[in-house]
Amino acid sequence: MEVVAPAEAASGCIARVALDVPQDRLFDYLASGVDADDIGRRVEVPFGRRRQIGVLLELAAASELPADSLKPLGAVDRRTPPLPAELLALARFAAEYYQHPLGAVLASLLPPALRRATAPRTQAVEAYALTEAGGLGIGELPARA
Template identity: 30%
Template sequence: MPKPKPNRDTSIVEVIALSGFDKALAYAVPRTCQGALKLGSLVRIPLRRRSELGVVLRFGTEQVVPPGKLKMIFELVQPYPVLPPDLMELFRWAQQYYAATPESILETMIPAAIRKGMKPKTRLYISKGKAPTAEELATLEKRAPKQAAILKFIRQQVKPLPRADILKAMKVSASACDGLVGKGFLRETDTEEERIAYEDELGDQEAVVTETRPVLTDEQDVAVTAIHKAISAEAFSVRLLHGVTGSGKTEVYLNAIEKIVAEGGGVIFLVPEVALAPQT
């Protein structure tokens, strides 16, 4: 009896579940998701009578799935991939290089909050609603001057403004704004926004501490020289640096990183313990 041919239909994808199932599984793509689904997309899938999250690894499949056994993806969790093309390339390389399961690699690359199905960030906007009568405005100015102030300001704007920013700038409570929305004087809308890593005020406030450059020991100098030669060779190689705690291994790494960055290259520096992060 001839074997069924592997299915390479683009309406089928292979997904790695983020739930301890270290094998790509084939799923059908519902029509509502076919236009938006991409490699690296985070999807919700049926697995073991539960709903789990997974990452799309490829379109089509070499797996032979019996008719009627192919399950369908529940939903696309967010419209943009959790692994864009450059990270997908890194994932493929890590699969070939490391003796690690696909799920463990994905857990390293994708933040825990995203793996747990974090929803897209939403921001509330306020805009002018119905116009208050002169009597209503006079009553607000007398009984709720904060509400009157925000109402006058919003009525002068031509487009919706972020609610949180306005309340903070005008030092108005959320309840005051809610009261105006309830009366119809203001309209409230929400907009989804893509989460961007490190987009916060802390990045602008970071201070760089300048210190005197440490002098390398003889052993460190030998290690740095060897690593620099390997970098200059422009060929793939592996170096293992052995040293007891406090022997200065990190300084050797930093010297190697400095050379690569100075030549226009890029570096990924992984630390096994969060306490080592300040050293980098």
């Protein structure tokens, strides 16, 4: 995850984040260095005494809460693609229809490895390709091995 520095975040806009908690509302955080392209991305935010993974859903110019009570957005995961707008709309519909918190619905859309604050392990995959010289010999191979 890319870390947004708290000093940088103090002068930014408001990020509204859906968290997997039993409250059906979005949580406001100070954000800088984020834009509309980051909507649908996983973010790591301080929540109480711990850090939690949520999904950035909206950017706003102001919050109903006083600015000094807002915490800065911790990190934005730009290594993985954001959730598509269609999937976010489906999650909003399901949350409203089934009377379930939006953050919990969005968390159920994510694979378990992406629900945790620790970065998922990635492995380098070796790839092989047939060269032009190797392709010439394909016609000479027997039909049955």
